[in-house]
Amino acid sequence: xxxxxxxxAENLRFLADGLYxxxxxxxxxxxxxxxxGCIVGVIRYTRLPVLSPIMLVGVELIRNLPLLLIIFxxxxxxxxxxxxLGLVAATITGLTIFxxxxxxxxxxxxxxxxxxxxxxxxxxxxxxxxxxxxxxVLPQGLRRMVPPLVSQFISLLKDTSLAVVISLPELMHHxxxxxxxxxxYTIPILLLVAVIYFSVNFVLSVISRRLETRHA
Amino acid sequence: MDFxxxxxYFDVYLEGFRGTVLSSLLALIGSxxxxxxxxxxxxxxxxxxxxxxxxxxxxIRNIPLLLVVYMFYYGPSALGLPLDGFTAGTIGxxxxxxxxxxxxxxxxxxxxxxxxxxxxxxxxxxxxxxxxHIILxxxxxxxxxxxxxxxxxxxxxxSVLTIVAGLDLMYFADIVNADTYRTFDTYIxxxxxxxxxxxxxxxxxxxxxxxxxxxx
Amino acid sequence: xxxxxxxxxxxxxxxLAVLAGCASNGAGGNAAGNGGNAxxxxxxxxxxxxxxxxxxxxxxxxxxxxxxxxGLKDPASGNVEGFDIxxxxxxxxxxxxxxxxxxxxxxxxxxxxxxxxxGEIDMIVATMTITEERKKEVDFSDVYFQAGQSLLVKxxxxxxxxxxxxxxxxxxxxxxxxxxxxxxxxxDGIKVLEFDNYQDAFNALKAGQGDALTTDxxxxxxxxxxxxxxxxxxxxxxxxxxxxxxQKGNSDIVQAINDTLKELHDSGEYDQIYEKWIGKxxxx
Numbered sequence: 001x002x003x004x005x006x007x008x009a010e011n012l013r014f015l016a017d018g019l020y021x022x023x024x025x026x027x028x029x030x031x032x033x034x035x036x037g038c039i040v041g042v043i044r045y046t047r048l049p050v051l052s053p054i055m056l057v058g059v060e061l062i063r064n065l066p067l068l069l070i071i072f073x074x075x076x077x078x079x080x081x082x083x084x085l086g087l088v089a090a091t092i093t094g095l096t097i098f099x100x101x102x103x104x105x106x107x108x109x110x111x112x113x114x115x116x117x118x119x120x121x122x123x124x125x126x127x128x129x130x131x132x133x134x135x136x137v138l139p140q141g142l143r144r145m146v147p148p149l150v151s152q153f154i155s156l157l158k159d160t161s162l163a164v165v166i167s168l169p170e171l172m173h174h175x176x177x178x179x180x181x182x183x184x185y186t187i188p189i190l191l192l193v194a195v196i197y198f199s200v201n202f203v204l205s206v207i208s209r210r211l212e213t214r215h216a
Numbered sequence: 217m218d219f220x221x222x223x224x225y226f227d228v229y230l231e232g233f234r235g236t237v238l239s240s241l242l243a244l245i246g247s248x249x250x251x252x253x254x255x256x257x258x259x260x261x262x263x264x265x266x267x268x269x270x271x272x273x274x275x276i277r278n279i280p281l282l283l284v285v286y287m288f289y290y291g292p293s294a295l296g297l298p299l300d301g302f303t304a305g306t307i308g309x310x311x312x313x314x315x316x317x318x319x320x321x322x323x324x325x326x327x328x329x330x331x332x333x334x335x336x337x338x339x340x341x342x343x344x345x346x347x348x349h350i351i352l353x354x355x356x357x358x359x360x361x362x363x364x365x366x367x368x369x370x371x372x373x374x375s376v377l378t379i380v381a382g383l384d385l386m387y388f389a390d391i392v393n394a395d396t397y398r399t400f401d402t403y404i405x406x407x408x409x410x411x412x413x414x415x416x417x418x419x420x421x422x423x424x425x426x427x428x429x430x431x432x
Numbered sequence: 433x434x435x436x437x438x439x440x441x442x443x444x445x446x447x448l449a450v451l452a453g454c455a456s457n458g459a460g461g462n463a464a465g466n467g468g469n470a471x472x473x474x475x476x477x478x479x480x481x482x483x484x485x486x487x488x489x490x491x492x493x494x495x496x497x498x499x500x501x502x503g504l505k506d507p508a509s510g511n512v513e514g515f516d517i518x519x520x521x522x523x524x525x526x527x528x529x530x531x532x533x534x535x536x537x538x539x540x541x542x543x544x545x546x547x548x549x550x551g552e553i554d555m556i557v558a559t560m561t562i563t564e565e566r567k568k569e570v571d572f573s574d575v576y577f578q579a580g581q582s583l584l585v586k587x588x589x590x591x592x593x594x595x596x597x598x599x600x601x602x603x604x605x606x607x608x609x610x611x612x613x614x615x616x617x618x619x620d621g622i623k624v625l626e627f628d629n630y631q632d633a634f635n636a637l638k639a640g641q642g643d644a645l646t647t648d649x650x651x652x653x654x655x656x657x658x659x660x661x662x663x664x665x666x667x668x669x670x671x672x673x674x675x676x677x678x679q680k681g682n683s684d685i686v687q688a689i690n691d692t693l694k695e696l697h698d699s700g701e702y703d704q705i706y707e708k709w710i711g712k713x714x715x716x
């Protein structure tokens with residue numbers, strides 16, 4: 001175990017490069033999967049004809065497949081049918097599709113948890129279905145979704161590590177390269193990488209707790 | 217779609233399927249036992265136990281599964297006791313999942329009215345006896361849907377075994393792919409094998425959830 | 433209330449833009465796929481493929497990032513260095529007149545053929561053995577390096593060559609490499625564990641996951657140089673002639689590569705590159 005050698009300035013800079021890629025990919029995927037997940041979730045909640053059943057099938061299929069398989073598929077199987085995605089694009093697409101399916105279920109569940117009596121009251125007081133959704137259901141539903149959404153975002157950040165299978169130069173991939181250069185670095189590097197992931201995710205969960213208490 | 221890949225390599229797929237099922241089952245048992253223990257720690261009347269339980273859950277939940285697997289793959293070998301990819305991967309899966317199961321079980325225990333614990337304790341049962349005979353059996357019924365979801369996650373997550381040559385479905389799929397060069401078809405068939413496991417489970421979890429909703 | 437509306441409308445617009453982007457991407461890609469699927473890039477053969485590289489002004493080459501002596505990424509400098517990189521530079525110089533008009537992309541044994549046929553890279557210069565099977569998928573240049581499969585073990589191991597291996601041995605290798613196929617044929621019933629790349633395979637050997645690591649001796653010598661606790665044992669037991677791979681039908685690029693190789697041999701530059709990385713002259 002060589003802590004001093006493992007934590008040399010070059011190695012730390014190299015890991016920082018990996019962390020940068022991890023954060024960029026995770027950030028982009030969080031934004032995209034949240035938007036798409038919200039749209040799909042609302043469509044599922046409102047039971048829009050035709051669209052809702054199609055999305056039900058899509059969401060169920062994606063939720064029940066391994067993300068590792070989806071990322072690999074985006075990168076190396078889709079080109080065989082003419083859809084070509086680069087390294088970063090394939091990772092973001094894979095992560096977004098998978099996490100959006102998860103988020104769609106969270107959103108649908110959150111909206112469905114709103115008391116039916118409120119909806120009836122709103123409708124009978126003259127609000128349209130759309131207005132009821134915007135003013136009554138969404139604001140309350142979103143508040144209830146914050147905790148599961150944040151844990152989903154934390155999952156997403158952790159899941160970026162699966163992109164090692166397509167050699168995305170993110171944190172875990174760079175950790176592997178450093179370990180390859182000196183096997184005595186293995187345990188120090190794995191510990192350091194654990195601390196890095198933990199810190200980033202811990203900050204995320206602290207922010208979410210703040211959000212919850214403020215809105216509650 | 218080239219179905220000859222499925223028929224020609226069926227034995228290879230099947231070997232991977234067996235690996236995935238075995239690993240997921242073993243990890244489910246391991247993570248349940250570990251998760252129940254940690255859940256009891258988290259609500260134990262002894263402060264150091266609570267600290268340990270909370271630290272364990274918070275740490276494991278915030279680092280990637282792949283990192284946990286690497287720790288069990290490279291860690292023991294540094295101490296002269298190497299674990300093979302399947303074993304290290306399965307232990308890693310169990311430890312990772314136990315942190316989520318611990319939270320699910322804790323929530324289940326907290327849902328049992330406090331009066332029951334007080335009644336059991338005042339009738340002379342020890343804390344451990346109260347937990348094992350009174351609280352846990354009731355909590356488990358509530359906990360079955362989240363446990364089912366964790367089992368589905370386990371099956372999907374077992375795909376990381378491929379990274380440490382853990383002889384699972386993804387690992388053998390890579391080997392089929394190296395032979396056929398038909399990435400799209402090869403991995404579509406892999407997806408079908410995963411869905412054969414996860415879709416029925418998802419359905420079962422839904423049915424059980426609905427049954428609970430009607431009861432409470 | 434006003435603020436929330438603004439947020440929601442921005443979100444909706446963004447989401448629509450994303451969806452529209454995805455849809456048009458998919459449609460465009462599909463159209464291209466119908467032509468290119470059966471015979472990859474058949475329509476681009478002839479002078480088109482080489483012309484495309486010249487128009488772009490940059491050669492995109494798939495190389496290994498984890499193979500010392502051939503293609504290794506150095507964490508300190510961030511550069512990729514090795515025999516394959518120097519050959520790639522020479523090709524870039526031949527085609528474009530500038531050895532720095534070169535973009536490197538990481539490939540592994542598993543990913544290199546898909547990446548080539550997807551058109552992400554112009555060629556593979558990545559310790560790739562010419563085989564009859566692979567010739568069905570890609571076109572190869574002349575041989576640019578002669579390697580042979582061998583074994584890497586921890587110093588003091590009872591294994592002294594392929595004859596020491598039995599059905600009880602465990603050998604480590606890389607997914608999609610010829611070496612794992614060869615070793616299964618040569619040693620009946622042997623257990624082979626395959627990893628995504630050589631880095632993981634070597635890490636696994638160090639972690640005691642197998643008795644030996646098998647691949648081309650050229651790659652193994654690089655590993656032995658990286659960690660002196662390990663050594664290459666026995667004589668090479670196969671011939672592994674390395675070739676540079678291009679998409680099927682790109683005969684103009686193959687010609688340019690072969691011309692480059694000939695120039696390198698005639699000028700003696702090939703011997704220099706060889707000696708720089710391998711530490712001896714070819715054929716010694």
